[in-house]
Amino acid sequence: MPVLHSTKNLHVIEPPTPSREGVGVFEYTDHYTVFHHGRMPDEIPGKGEAICRMAHVNFLLLEEAGVATHFRRFLPPNRIEFTLARTPEAAAASPGPAPSGNRLLPLQVLFRNELPAGSSVHRRLAAGDLAPADLGLDTVPTAGTKLTRPLIEYASTREDVNRFLTPAQARHLCGLDQEQLTALHDTTLTVNRVLTRHAEKAGLSHCDGKAEYLLTSDRRLVLADSPGTPDESRLMLNGVHLGKQILRDWYVNSGNTIPTGKLIADGVPRSRWPRPASLPPQFVPVMSDLYRSLSERWTGERHGGVPDLAAIVATLAGLPRR
Structure with missing residues (x-):
């Protein structure tokens, strides 16, 4: 029986043990999520395969750049086999001393290159949770501001409401030493650089994203999840979002926001x-074309029958806002 994740199903092939990693398969589905709600009512045909093919290409690019990843092999059209570590909860429940390795870190490392509309940075600045100096800026940035150097931030991942963390808090949460935290920071910069360069070659902007890691049984940091896909990164074409920000904006503008924070x-x-309310029927086919066309541009693969990405972006302008 697969374990249902937000947009992926997890099939455990070999369960991890306290002494060694296991093997898992992610099945990328056509589901999407917004507002930390979990799976939303609609499915977007073709999304899962599109995301999976992008993830496959990204793992190859990153490993070529020297980044160790959990990727093992691509199982077309929408599955990836990967090295499976224990969850933090399973590792903590193991008998004996506190676990040192073979565990997924309960942490996401965020990287930001630009601050488009929709970035949480603008909300946090308005609330006083961030200051322009934290971003290396002298004044409050406007939507679309490009940072002179990437901003790296840390946040928890396995809490009811995830929190932004200081580097010291991130280190403590994950049980890392300072050398490992530095490696985490530097590896994330490499991940960002590789993905941003690839986006530029595809004529896209890679505004921000996140990386997650596992710690192997011999305490090596290994990149996990699916970096650089529109589920994990904010990609744009000529200032237009190419992912779930489009869906998030519809829910906000139509008054159908899900107040998950308050509910929790x-x-x-x-x-x-x-x-949650279902999307207007016009959205689903356009979003299906968007994900498939974005995947083709990103991977260089052509599967036929998909409009050009620029044409789809033009179609987006005609979708209902409310």
Whole structure:
């Protein structure tokens, strides 16, 4: 029985043990998520395969650049086999001393190159949670500001409401030493550089993204998840979003936002959360074309029958905002 993740199903082929990693297969589905709600009502045909093919190319690019990843092999059209580590909860529950390796870190390392509309940075600046100096800027940035150097941030991943963390807090949460934290930072910069250069070659902007890591049984840091896909990175073409920000904006503008933060704070069990509204019927085929065309441009593969990405972006302008 597969384990259902937000947009992927996990099939455990060989379970990890305290002394060695296991083997898993991610099946990329046509589901999408916004607002940390989990799977939304609609499926977007072709999204899973499109994301999987992009992830495959990204793993090859990153490994060529010397980044160790959990990737093992591509299983067309929409599955990837990977090295499977223990979850932080399973590692902590193991008998004996505190676990040192063979575990997924409960951390995401975020990288930011640009600050487009929709970036959480603008909200955090307005709330006083960030200052322009934290971004290396003298004044509050406008939407679309490009940073002179990438901004690296840390956040938790396995909490009801994930938190931004200082480097010291991230190190403590993951049980890393200073050398490992430095390696985490430097590897993330390499990941960002490789993906940003590839995006530029494809005529796209790679505005921001995130990386997750596991620590092997011999305490090596290894890149995990699916970096550089539109589920993990913010990609744009000529200032237009090419991913779930389009869907998020519709929910916000139409008054159908899901207040997950308040529901969690109020202790409302997920079984009692309101069912999200479905997308307008016009959205699904356009988003399907968008993901498939973006994948073709990113991977250089052609599977036929997909409009050009620029034409799809033009179509997006005609979709209902509310």
